[in-house]
Amino acid sequence: MSSNVAIVGVGMTRFGKREDADVKELGFEALKAALEDAPNVSPKDIEMLLTGYAWGYTATRNPTGELAEYAQLSPIPGFDVHAQCASSTAAVITGWSFIRSGFAKVVAVVGVQKMSELSGREVQRVMGQSADSSLEAPLGMTMPTAYALRAIAYMDKYGATEEDLALVRVKSSEYASRNPFAMFRQKFTTEDVMKSRPISYPLKLLDCAANADGAAAVILASEEVATKITDTPVWIKGVGLATGQQTVRGVPDLTTFTPTVEATRMAYRNAGVEPSQVQVAETHDCFTISEILDYEDMGFFPRGEGYRAIREGQTYVGGRVAVNVSGGLLGRGHPVGATGAAQIFAITRWLRGDAVGDIRVPAELGVAYTRGGVGTYGAAVVLSRRR
Amino acid sequence: MTEIEKFGHFAFIRHSGISKYVEALEQGKLTATRCRKCGSVYFPPRKFCPKCLADDMEWIEYEQAGEGRLLSYSILYLAVAGFDEKEFPAPVGVAQFPDGNRVYARIEGVAPDSLRVGMRVKLVPKALPDGRVTHVLQPA
Ligand SMILES: [Zn+2]
Numbered sequence: 001m002s003s004n005v006a007i008v009g010v011g012m013t014r015f016g017k018r019e020d021a022d023v024k025e026l027g028f029e030a031l032k033a034a035l036e037d038a039p040n041v042s043p044k045d046i047e048m049l050l051t052g053y054a055w056g057y058t059a060t061r062n063p064t065g066e067l068a069e070y071a072q073l074s075p076i077p078g079f080d081v082h083a084q085c086a087s088s089t090a091a092v093i094t095g096w097s098f099i100r101s102g103f104a105k106v107v108a109v110v111g112v113q114k115m116s117e118l119s120g121r122e123v124q125r126v127m128g129q130s131a132d133s134s135l136e137a138p139l140g141m142t143m144p145t146a147y148a149l150r151a152i153a154y155m156d157k158y159g160a161t162e163e164d165l166a167l168v169r170v171k172s173s174e175y176a177s178r179n180p181f182a183m184f185r186q187k188f189t190t191e192d193v194m195k196s197r198p199i200s201y202p203l204k205l206l207d208c209a210a211n212a213d214g215a216a217a218v219i220l221a222s223e224e225v226a227t228k229i230t231d232t233p234v235w236i237k238g239v240g241l242a243t244g245q246q247t248v249r250g251v252p253d254l255t256t257f258t259p260t261v262e263a264t265r266m267a268y269r270n271a272g273v274e275p276s277q278v279q280v281a282e283t284h285d286c287f288t289i290s291e292i293l294d295y296e297d298m299g300f301f302p303r304g305e306g307y308r309a310i311r312e313g314q315t316y317v318g319g320r321v322a323v324n325v326s327g328g329l330l331g332r333g334h335p336v337g338a339t340g341a342a343q344i345f346a347i348t349r350w351l352r353g354d355a356v357g358d359i360r361v362p363a364e365l366g367v368a369y370t371r372g373g374v375g376t377y378g379a380a381v382v383l384s385r386r387r
Numbered sequence: 388m389t390e391i392e393k394f395g396h397f398a399f400i401r402h403s404g405i406s407k408y409v410e411a412l413e414q415g416k417l418t419a420t421r422c423r424k425c426g427s428v429y430f431p432p433r434k435f436c437p438k439c440l441a442d443d444m445e446w447i448e449y450e451q452a453g454e455g456r457l458l459s460y461s462i463l464y465l466a467v468a469g470f471d472e473k474e475f476p477a478p479v480g481v482a483q484f485p486d487g488n489r490v491y492a493r494i495e496g497v498a499p500d501s502l503r504v505g506m507r508v509k510l511v512p513k514a515l516p517d518g519r520v521t522h523v524l525q526p527a
Contacts, residue, residue, distance in 0.1 A: 127467055128397065128399060128467050129399055132491075133399040133400050134391060134394075134399075134400060134403050134405065135394065135395075135431055135491070136491045137395075137397075137399050138394050138395025138396060138397055138398060138399060138521075139395045139396065139479065139491065139492060139493055139521065140395075140396060140397075140463050140467055140470055140477065140479065140493070141479070141491060142463075142465065142467050144465060145461050145463060145479060148461035149459040149460070149461050149479075149480075149481055150459070152459045152460055152461060152504065153458065153459040153504065156459070156504040197464070198462070198464040198476075199464055199465045200461045200462065200463055200464065200465060201461050201462035201464070201476070201499070202461075203461075247491070248481055248491045249431070249481060249489040249490055249491050250489070254458060254459050254481070
């Protein structure tokens with residue numbers, strides 16, 4: 001008999017450059033915060049540990065094993081879950097599935113990344129490896145370029161402008177300035193974004209999320225356990241996963257991310273909800289253009305109208321749907337493996353009625369969506385206060 | 388250097404089932420593969436046929452069958468492995484040929500501010516310094 005699964009504790013570290021901690025220490029810091037947040041869950045109750053982590057961005061090869069030893073959780077089952085930037089969302093879905101199957105009742109998921117350990121040269125190589133390694137990466141394809149190609153195709157098709165993209169960063173910086181976990185606390189204007197240095201036209205430095213160090217943790221429990229230990233469980237109503245394309249030449253339509261469409265559609269269907277019911281969303285704004293495409297791919301706004309939504313302020317708190325009002329990847333910083341768990345951290349707190357910094361979002365239904373690679377993986381989780 | 392290591396400006400892999408593509412570029416030719424079992428033609432070439440699962444490919448010269456169109460473009464400013472900042476700004480793009488095949492490549496012979504979605508382009512083999520080779524998009 002499969003069980004409903006609830007989130008019973010969340011925690012995260014400050015994101016940014018963290019020279020005071022290594023991977024296992026960052027992971028422990030987030031796990032400790034999640035355990036302190038989870039009433040009546042102690043380390044000995046954890047039956048399984050999963051780590052969302054993107055190998056290659058950090059020297060540590062075995063984050064789950066290191067953290068299990070350091071947190072004195074060994075010998076419980078555990079392993080790393082890797083789906084690039086979607087790693088910890090995929091890890092939460094893996095934990096959900098182990099609880100649904102009856103294998104475990106309480107699973108801890110930690111997303112962690114420490115990117116500041118790599119030298120500039122190493123980061124460049126890893127960035128190159130993020131594209132098709134045989135025929136595209138050798139020509140200088142990088143993450144920003146993969147998204148820049150999307151931006152030009154979108155702007156050409158619908159008439160959006162570089163200023164529209166900049167508005168996404170203006171919103172992110174507004175909320176990040178109020179989020180103590182965020183890497184960038186300063187507010188930016190459209191002009192700041194437009195004047196930042198070019199990276200891959202039309203994307204400029206402030207159109208791009210930054211590499212960061214950080215960790216976030218989520219404690220999952222079966223319905224039987226969750227209803228006993230907490231009055232404020234947040235339920236995982238539906239999950240969705242998809243793969244897309246690693247090559248840019250293989251993308252059927254550059255104005256949409258198929259893994260976003262497919263993973264969120266699957267999650268909505270499993271949850272029995274429509275995108276129009278979603279009140280708060282954390283999406284994968286690795287670049288400003290990504291958030292606008294997410295608005296459309298996730299079903300919040302019709303095709304070609306995403307840029308109008310940001311112009312009209314429809315994705316601020318109080319608008320049609322609050323999107324990335326934690327500051328998002330742009331404002332929070334993007335420690336690849338930790339991002340999905342940080343999204344779930346924010347939505348869980350809002351659905352419980354808690355704040356992130358001083359940011360509150362009145363909502364009963366939310367969705368976290370994380371995209372890995374250059375549109376290679378998609379992972380979505382629909383969360384609700386109602387079972 | 389293995390054949391595939393010669394492709395482009397920087398090598399990320401050493402072995403590939405489509406090394407013959409690079410050999411042909413060195414001879415100034417663009418090649419595709421055709422599945423001997425189901426007849427499907429692949430450009431860029433593939434070692435395996437996903438439609439019928441065969442691995443019996445014939446190497447043929449790739450005819451662009453008319454002009455390609457630029458689906459999108461960008462201009463690189465950020466130094467990545469294997470690139471010299473002196474090369475920047477460097478235009479790149481994705482083009483589609485009349486047969487539906489697509490390719491990502493650097494763009495030559497177009498001023499960055501003249502780049503437009505839909506512009507006519509063709510793909511041509513090109514030798515690079517140090518024994519390397521690539522394909523580039525040029526105005527058709
Ligand atoms: Zn075949």
